[in-house]
């Protein structure tokens with residue numbers, strides 16, 4: 001006598017054979033059903049890794065600001081209820097920066113910043129680029145090393161000398177090479193001597209090329225590019241340690257309020273943000289984005305699951321006579337249930353595996369195109385696979401049970 | 416299990432089947448008692464709606480009688496569970512349907528293997544294939560194992576179905592209008608297979624509307640209004656092989672004219 005559970009196991013084995021044959025019989029339908037899961041799982045993997053990549057990039061970018069940075073923007077006043085936003089109204093003066101340098105002891109480095117765009121030329125080449133006016137401390141403050149040459153000096157800033165440092169993109173666009181130290185670049189027709197070339201930084205998460213830039217003394221920029229004016233867009237300050245960030249920020253606010261004669265109860269006409277606040281805000285944004293993307297992807301996975309259920313239901317109806325025949329020759333209700341479940345789970349599991357491969361590939365391609373780090377987390381792969389298998393069980397169960405409960409006579413007679 | 420012809424294959428005792436459709440009760444079978452011995456070849460006849468298919472479903476363990484008892488091969492199967500009935504069908508019965516009921520887009524071999532996949536005996540794929548090929552050959556379909564139903568004629572499809580019914584060495588073959596979808600020559604070919612099988616001792620119960628098809632059986636049971644009204648031994652029984660030869664000769668003559 002053969003033990004009962006042994007024969008049951010063999011029966012399960014042949015049910016696998018039966019399910020495999022059934023799937024092979026309907027290749028196109030099987031493929032289309034799996035496609036829903038492929039797209040769902042692929043989307044989950046791709047979206048999560050893109051989200052992770054974007055987050056990592058934003059973090060890198062914030063770290064690239066330098067260490068222990070405080071940013072002071074002019075504007076963001078609510079005078080008569082109108083919020084002008086960062087850099088809106090020109091309320092920051094050169095003297096404000098001087099005062100911070102002088103009166104806030106924790107501050108180690110300060111850079112006055114003005115920003116403009118301009119047509120730059122050399123020979124017969126011209127290029128439209130961003131012009132940044134900064135102090136000589138800027139390169140230390142941003143920890144932005146030079147690939148070639150040297151930065152401009154405090155003396156250059158004091159005398160508003162016609163010198164500048166260029167990014168790699170600007171250099172290659174104008175001169176066709178990175179070997180441009182000592183060359184003359186005409187900015188708004190004013191000749192500037194190039195003292196150095198910056199190390200490349202790549203794109204920001206918004207897609208701006210950080211190497212498409214000309215940096216010159218802010219004095220020169222105000223005088224020769226902006227055509228006069230005495231207000232700064234913002235002031236970058238650095239403190240010695242993270243512990244200094246909050247107290248220094250308070251001191252700066254107090255100092256600027258006093259200098260700008262802002263009475264008690266009135267709003268600031270400037271905005272002070274430290275690096276940690278910016279990082280937190282940016283990270284929150286990217287996390288929201290990641291969650292949103294993942295949500296959309298999960299919805300598509302559910303839609304894929306409903307697709308499986310739909311096709312399985314249609315196939316139960318369509319294969320009613322087949323089910324009747326199987327029952328007539330000895331299939332138990334449980335055999336039919338297992339067969340349909342195996343079919344559903346195989347479809348979703350195979351779809352899941354292909355989806356994972358597709359997701360990884362598309363994440364890598366997107367990352368390469370967008371110049372992003374592609375961070376594929378093993379957790380999201382495992383989760384996507386488990387979810388896809390679970391989708392098979394969940395959405396396959398109802399049709400399978402429906403098939404198993406058919407009456408053999410009705411099923412055989414079904415037209 | 417003895418193979419002597421006086422042993423009983425099927426015994427029905429006062430079997431009734433009542434269908435409840437909404438308000439009305441349909442008494443499809445109203446007390447049938449018959450005994451069919453091993454090795455018999457029975458044709459079940461009667462007008463439409465007389466309860467033949469209903470009775471066949473009970474005989475085939477696809478349905479349970481509302482009242483009465485059914486002994487198959489000495490075992491009372493009238494009160495078995497769904498799964499137990501499925502096992503009985505798998506071990507002791509073979510079905511041949513009017514509309515063949517083969518799995519589409521599935522090779523003849525795989526169709527024939529089907530009952531083995533649900534049996535308690537475990538066979539390897541090679542063993543399955545070998546057995547299916549043997550049975551297919553026994554119904555005259557050697558070399559057609561890889562054809563799908565759509566690549567086979569109606570008669571060939573019915574042979575595949577017969578091979579499927581045979582693969583588990585059943586006690587009884589049940590056929591509800593097996594020639595209903597076939598032309599007259601193919602019908603006789605199927606009868607030839609049935610007669611050959613019957614010679615080997617397999618019990619066959621077949622429903623038919625056609626008197627000449629019934630004449631290939633050894634015994635005719637006629638039903639009317641859910642009751643057996645006639646039960647006769649066939650006199651002047653047809654021999655399918657001889658009939659086929661006659662047909663071939665007639666066709667040759669026709670072609671010559």
Ligand SMILES: Nc1ncnc2c1ncn2[C@@H]1O[C@H](COP(=O)(O)OP(=O)(O)OP(=O)(O)O)[C@@H](O)[C@H]1O
Nearest residue numbers: 434435436441443462463464465466467468469470
């Ligand atoms: N599932 C069912 N529900 C209700 N009534 C049924 C059912 N099956 C059969 N009947 C009724 O039972 C009676 C006998 O039907 P059955 O199918 O057994 O006849 P039959 O002799 O096989 O007829 P035919 O020669 O046309 O196939 C008929 O009146 C039929 O309407």
Ligand SMILES: [Mg+2]
Nearest residue numbers: 467468469591
């Ligand atoms: Mg009928």
